[in-house]
Amino acid sequence: VMDVNTKKAGATVQNTMYGLFFEDINYAADGGLYGELVKNRSFEFPQSFMGWQTFGNVELKADGPFERCPHYVVLSDPQHVERRTGLVNEGYFGIGVEKGEEYRFTVWAKAPKGSGRITVQLINPATMGEHQDFASVRLDVKSAEWQKYEVRLKANQTNNKAQLRIFLDGRNTVCLEHVSLFPVNTFKGRDNGMRRDLAQALADVHPGVFRFPGGCIVEGTDLATRYQWKNTIGPVENRPINGNRWQHTFTHRFFPDYYQSYGLGFFEYFQLSEDIGAEPLPVLNVGMSCQFQNRNNAKWHVPVNELKPYIDDCLDLIEFANGDTTTTWGRKRAEMGHPAPFNLKIIGVGNEQWDTLYFERLAPFVKAIKAKHPDIMIVGTSGPDSEGKMFEIGWKAMKELKADLVDEHFYRNEEWFLKSGLRYDNYDRKGPKVFAGEYACHGKGKKWNHYEASIYEAAFMTDMERNADVVWMTAYAPLFAHVEGWQWRPDLIWYDNTRIFKSVSYYVQQMYAMNRGTNVLPMTMDGKFIAGREGQDGLFASSVVDKNDGTVIVKVINTSKTEQPVTINLNGLTGATTAATITLSHNGPDDENTLDQPEKITPKNGTVSLTAGKKASVIQDKLAPLSFRLY
């Protein structure tokens, strides 16, 4: 028997409570969320033709119109009527196109003789028919000077392994740079936009906060490849590419051509945060490269007295996000099309670092940021451990440094999630707030998105919710994974080039985020919080009220393998006779959604009858084994 005191609204549940964490891992940006379909569009990868096949008379040059991306190709007469000059782009595991959709091909081009022509095609390399191309258009290059050209291609088939073929039409030489192909229908219809289905999936969570761009890629494999936000703004043609720390991983999945185009850069991240209604939370490098390769080795880090450019990056970013259009960086934002500030409130400095190497570097950042922007909240980190000595040292240092929030990460197994239902009860209420910024249940020996793991996450989240006075932000991780390009699993959302499926964990996150309420309500079983402890039948529960309309929301998770009867006294709520429910249930604990069965497991709406008493309305219900029900 559970008791909710519906009249005792407690701690505020922050708007940021349930958020998302985006990192370019598993081909989440290029090849994923970012709408660009051409790989190595500027020929800037270390091997210039990675992603391309050339034929005929193709030359690479490096004195193009964009100083930071100087390479381009020259297509010249193949010198034979039966030969062709041109190139084919393979995309990211192919190019995904959908029947009836239009694609916007753009290119910077010049024809030294003043005119030239190319043909641009979408091809199906696997076709058994005579024609590989299924969309084809001619493009006339009309000048000896560099100009941007655009044509559209309409796909008459859905194909997630298509390719882009370009060949010289006629004899006149044509030079091509920044060869790009986007769906016309990106999310919000933006030219440099996001893949619609993936971005919509983010919006549909109703996230409160959006953390970007990582993760380990913030630090880079080494300092040279750390994420540098200033390289990611301005015209996309002139953004230099960067290596990706996730080219290789501990799992030995190796993708030699995994680079960051930076087409999805900080302007786009801020804009996306706005589009999906989430507070932006950028994370910047603290002068340290990735902790997992360079653990506690000073030579991989910037000396403390040389941190100024790194600190300036933070201060300039705040100006980029919030400065008015007369400021240096605010003007750049306006020039990119967003004169209004992005209203940045929180910034992360460092990701998952620990020990004094981190603490002594973070200190001058905090000092400089707080001196200039006292209202900006700073997120520090407790390192990768969710408990133990290093974790305690990390928290102690964050308190001393007066970080506003501490980012904790935990990728743990089922047992850990089940035993941690009271984790936040004992946290210091006077110290920094918690950002549970990366977590996921990694099933023992399984490590993928099976149903059971998601239910344990749901159970653990009751603890976060109940402790909303100290837990201010949370996010599952990682967010995205391409089925052919993943390095890390489980992940929240999976996709190939044309299809998507949402994991059960996604629905757990969504159920919480869409039913966040405004204030915590006390909820007990025999006078104790319901956190799966002995005598509580594997049940976890929490409840909130939405003060805007008085709605009481109760979340109950049955982590046991047997059905559980539950009685919930909604004390103080009189007269209610029915309650809407949303339920996540299953056919087997290893069940999961897939590309072929994307909606095998989804939350189901229902209702239950209540007994309306004079002092309380009472829910009497039965919860299926391993299920999550929200009233």
Ligand code: AHR
């Ligand atoms: O989410 C994957 C990685 O896990 C992140 O990049 C890092 O912060 C953590 O180690």
